[in-house]
Amino acid sequence: MTKEQADNGRDDMVIDGPGQANAVPDEFNANYLRIYYGKLFPHADMFKWMSYGNDGKHPGCDKSYFGRREFSFTLENDIYIRFQSFNSVTELENSIKEKCPFKIDIGPVYSVDPAKRHAYAQSGDNVFTPVERELVFDIDISDYDDVRYCCTGADVCLECWPLMTIAIKVIDTSLRDDFGFNHILWVYSGRRGVHCWVCDGKARRLTNEQRAAIADYFYVYKGNENSHKKISLPGLVLYPFLARSYTEVLKGFFEAKLLPNQNLLASEERYEKILEMIPDASVASELRRRWQENKRASMSKDDINIVRWEQLKSILQSGKQKMQGLRRCVEEIVFSYTYPRLDMEVSKHMNHLLKAPFCVHPKTGRVCVPIDPNNCDEFDPTTVPTLSQLLEELNRGGPRQDAENEWDRTSLGESVTFFRTSFLQPLLKSCKEEIENSYNAKLQQSKNALSWSHVSLKVLLNRTETDLSISSTHSSETLYEVVLMYTY
Amino acid sequence: MEVVQSHRKSSSNNVIVSILPLYRSAPPLEVRLEDFEFFAIDRLRVLKGISDGLCRGKKPEEMEKLVLDLWKANMRHPQAVEEVNKDIISHFVLRLVYCRTEELRKWFLSMETTLFRHRFRRGSSEAQRALMSEFKLPYKAVSNAEFESLKDKLGQVARSMGQTLAAADAIFYKVPFEEVPDLVAGRRVFIHKGHAYVAINQVVSLVVTQFRSYLSKALILTNRKWTSTIREQEKDRLTPIVEALCTSYLGPDYSQQQEFGEISIKDIDQVAKTSFPLCMRHLFEKVKEDHHLKHGGRMQLGLFLKGVGLKLDDALAFWKAEFAPKVSAERFDKEYAYNIRHNYGREGKRTDYTPYSCQKIISVTPGIGDHHGCPYRHFSEENLRAALVRMGVSSRAVEDVMDKVHNRHYQLACTLTFEAVHGSSCDAGINHPNQYFIDSQRVLQSKNGSVA
Numbered sequence A: 001m002t003k004e005q006a007d008n009g010r011d012d013m014v015i016d017g018p019g020q021a022n023a024v025p026d027e028f029n030a031n032y033l034r035i036y037y038g039k040l041f042p043h044a045d046m047f048k049w050m051s052y053g054n055d056g057k058h059p060g061c062d063k064s065y066f067g068r069r070e071f072s073f074t075l076e077n078d079i080y081i082r083f084q085s086f087n088s089v090t091e092l093e094n095s096i097k098e099k100c101p102f103k104i105d106i107g108p109v110y111s112v113d114p115a116k117r118h119a120y121a122q123s124g125d126n127v128f129t130p131v132e133r134e135l136v137f138d139i140d141i142s143d144y145d146d147v148r149y150c151c152t153g154a155d156v157c158l159e160c161w162p163l164m165t166i167a168i169k170v171i172d173t174s175l176r177d178d179f180g181f182n183h184i185l186w187v188y189s190g191r192r193g194v195h196c197w198v199c200d201g202k203a204r205r206l207t208n209e210q211r212a213a214i215a216d217y218f219y220v221y222k223g224n225e226n227s228h229k230k231i232s233l234p235g236l237v238l239y240p241f242l243a244r245s246y247t248e249v250l251k252g253f254f255e256a257k258l259l260p261n262q263n264l265l266a267s268e269e270r271y272e273k274i275l276e277m278i279p280d281a282s283v284a285s286e287l288r289r290r291w292q293e294n295k296r297a298s299m300s301k302d303d304i305n306i307v308r309w310e311q312l313k314s315i316l317q318s319g320k321q322k323m324q325g326l327r328r329c330v331e332e333i334v335f336s337y338t339y340p341r342l343d344m345e346v347s348k349h350m351n352h353l354l355k356a357p358f359c360v361h362p363k364t365g366r367v368c369v370p371i372d373p374n375n376c377d378e379f380d381p382t383t384v385p386t387l388s389q390l391l392e393e394l395n396r397g398g399p400r401q402d403a404e405n406e407w408d409r410t411s412l413g414e415s416v417t418f419f420r421t422s423f424l425q426p427l428l429k430s431c432k433e434e435i436e437n438s439y440n441a442k443l444q445q446s447k448n449a450l451s452w453s454h455v456s457l458k459v460l461l462n463r464t465e466t467d468l469s470i471s472s473t474h475s476s477e478t479l480y481e482v483v484l485m486y487t488y
Numbered sequence B: 001m002e003v004v005q006s007h008r009k010s011s012s013n014n015v016i017v018s019i020l021p022l023y024r025s026a027p028p029l030e031v032r033l034e035d036f037e038f039f040a041i042d043r044l045r046v047l048k049g050i051s052d053g054l055c056r057g058k059k060p061e062e063m064e065k066l067v068l069d070l071w072k073a074n075m076r077h078p079q080a081v082e083e084v085n086k087d088i089i090s091h092f093v094l095r096l097v098y099c100r101t102e103e104l105r106k107w108f109l110s111m112e113t114t115l116f117r118h119r120f121r122r123g124s125s126e127a128q129r130a131l132m133s134e135f136k137l138p139y140k141a142v143s144n145a146e147f148e149s150l151k152d153k154l155g156q157v158a159r160s161m162g163q164t165l166a167a168a169d170a171i172f173y174k175v176p177f178e179e180v181p182d183l184v185a186g187r188r189v190f191i192h193k194g195h196a197y198v199a200i201n202q203v204v205s206l207v208v209t210q211f212r213s214y215l216s217k218a219l220i221l222t223n224r225k226w227t228s229t230i231r232e233q234e235k236d237r238l239t240p241i242v243e244a245l246c247t248s249y250l251g252p253d254y255s256q257q258q259e260f261g262e263i264s265i266k267d268i269d270q271v272a273k274t275s276f277p278l279c280m281r282h283l284f285e286k287v288k289e290d291h292h293l294k295h296g297g298r299m300q301l302g303l304f305l306k307g308v309g310l311k312l313d314d315a316l317a318f319w320k321a322e323f324a325p326k327v328s329a330e331r332f333d334k335e336y337a338y339n340i341r342h343n344y345g346r347e348g349k350r351t352d353y354t355p356y357s358c359q360k361i362i363s364v365t366p367g368i369g370d371h372h373g374c375p376y377r378h379f380s381e382e383n384l385r386a387a388l389v390r391m392g393v394s395s396r397a398v399e400d401v402m403d404k405v406h407n408r409h410y411q412l413a414c415t416l417t418f419e420a421v422h423g424s425s426c427d428a429g430i431n432h433p434n435q436y437f438i439d440s441q442r443v444l445q446s447k448n449g450s451v452a
Helices: A003-008 A030-040 A043-051 A089-099 A114-119 A141-147 A162-177 A208-218 A240-261 A268-275 A281-293 A304-317 A329-338 A344-348 A373-378 A387-396 A412-472 A479-487 B033-055 B060-075 B080-098 B102-122 B125-134 B144-160 B181-185 B200-233 B238-247 B268-275 B278-290 B295-308 B312-323 B329-335 B337-343 B358-363 B381-391 B395-406 B410-422 B433-448
Strands: A069-074 A080-084 A103-110 A130-132 A135-140 A184-188 A193-198 B172-176 B190-192 B195-199
Touching: A030 A089, A030 A387, A043 A089, A043 A412, A069 A089, A080 A114, A135 A141, A135 A162, A135 A344, A141 A162, A141 A329, A162 A184, A162 A193, A162 A240, A162 A373, A184 A373, A208 A344, A208 B181, A240 A304, A240 A329, A240 B144, A268 A281, A281 A304, A304 A329, B033 B060, B033 B080, B033 B102, B033 B238, B060 B080, B060 B102, B080 B102, B080 B200, B080 B238, B102 B200, B125 B200, B144 B172, B144 B190, B144 B195, B172 B200, B181 B195, B181 B200, B195 B200, B200 B238, B268 B278, B268 B433, B278 B295, B278 B381, B278 B433, B295 B312, B295 B337, B295 B433, B312 B329, B312 B337, B329 B337, B358 B410, B381 B395, B381 B410, B395 B410, B410 B433
Parallel strands: none
Antiparallel strands: A069 A080, A069 A103, A103 A130, A135 A193, A184 A193, B172 B195, B190 B195
């Protein structure tokens, strides 16, 4: 037994043999978590991120900024505490280590320190209200249960995970190319989905209305159990973002991967779902007839799904089809199976809390690690480091000379490095520039303001003179002048 | 904002750009006292016409035509300068009139915004651009070079909406996407690197939003000034005009009994069943049930009955009889008779009060124990459905009526009820309970050859 394990005081650890001296049973508990928060969780990096450059070094920094951010902790036994705030990295770190939360959520930056919220009104001038918040997205694979047959609910495997991969590609490309955002962090949610944090200043300052607009821009899939046709793409051509997503990501993925891997056309039950989406009953019956006939015959060595898909496409896309609804039918089918299904509510409101990266998921023990959108094809959710695995790796390493950067000796190292180099550093650089520019602009403005005040005084004097002249001739001035005096 | 045209020939004929005022400032003018009221009433006709059109659910193209027709009918003047003056003066006077309550402000804001929207749309592009720069919208016109490089994408966006891009005349403006959330949400603009490329016709909605926002704030300021200074100061001159304008209903006022002459007290029960609109049926049923009605209900029903043709003596007898179980004859004479006579113009100022229009009835909010107001607005869904069924409305029609109610088209709901009960259409729509009564009697008479 290592010292670590002895300290944990656990009696029921299974030690299999000499080679297993460092083995840590695969589970999730407060003790493991305590070590994780003690040695591995990147407190300082999280602090730097959440400070967005307001570290006090530049006169333009807002020293209150970090302290106005809400965190919430879910403790063991599902105790949930909101409106936690901290004024320094030390306070943050100590609180996490002490409370050992099973989950940490990040909320918005408020107008004042959340701890003081009760002193402020609900409305009017002096309010407690969110002022900044990253633009966030949450995609959950259980929302795709109707199009994956390998798993359901919370399970995920390498057959269906690629649905998340293509969601990342579609959304990430659009956020950058269409919306012009640059500082985007994708994070594995620990079990069955991904989160996206858009951290540009412009994004953090979006109003709820603007967030809703962006979410609606991405909203294409309108399904629930009651509708057959969940995607409708009217219009003569596809909107550029949709067309690009189709040709660059969705079509290829659907035809090469999803269709054969999930056997979407191989059995009657499955192909009926697709036939239901064809608005022209005669086309659907024609295909149905062909596929029922060819149930056992194998026409070629090619995958039956692919063969049938080609048949479907050739009928629907042939020049003969004049019916309105058929124009985009093939694309609609592909979209309904593959287009990202976002949780709209998460993105629309500034005060929505979202799980912090580098948390550990209690049900899987996996760490919520960042995902590189440029290499998301390589991401494998089944090999994401788990809590026990990391502790094992810690044990394996030799004597600990360097208390810092323990993560470097573990599988977590790769993730933290990626977080720093690809996301945090460019973000902080941009924040610093923003702070400097804004500061300089304010200086310039206050110089201008002095001269402005002279002008306005003059105007004011002129006004008053006019007012006086009106009132002194009250009886003869026209009603119209009176109306003007009061209405503009 | 500099406007750079893309390879267009400049329009060199000096077309008089029709001026669409923003009502932010006004030149000093001389106005006669009567013109004050006349101008305001003319504008009010336009706004009420718009209100009517919106209530009827007219489509945007129909509304545009309606707005322009209304303007032509009421506000046109051969000399452009005079027209502009009338435009401006009438707007400011109505601002005073409609600033005084939240409900009035909302109505005025909505109508003026609709009016502005359609007038802006029909303006020339020079006029439109001039207005945009007045609003200081942060729009940069897209340069030739950029337009050429984006033409394909812009065309794609247009075709995705079922439109075409008339390339030769296309003028686009570049604006941060945050400024046009509605267009982004609907994927109706091309966006690239955070910029949205907005077509000129889409600019309309943006300009209108600015106009609305400005007017909304101005109305609140005006209200403050009204309550704090003007009302008292202008007690003798401006205030009476303003207060009268607000309640003016511009259709027939049903104060003279017309086609059907008198209705006597024995006819009321019968006509109530066949020809009263729901609001009056309800009040009538309640007074029979409770042997009482509170003031609001007495006014609404009482004036309606007057408009229907009930003479004063019959009215007195009616109310006295209905109240008899609860109110002694003596007490009735002391407490209620006076008000009834007042309504008929036999007391006090001798003003012959006019029956309430739908607009007025819809705008009141009944309190506890009240039964007046518009039932389409205030009844719970359950109660409304039950009431409609009792009137003999088929279940299919009830659904249609409820649909209108959910969309807050109360007068349309009443119109549909009329049509369902009488089996004939009512193209004009219901604007006044007495109109409902008269139309109903007309339909029944043509069916039976006699007044029901």
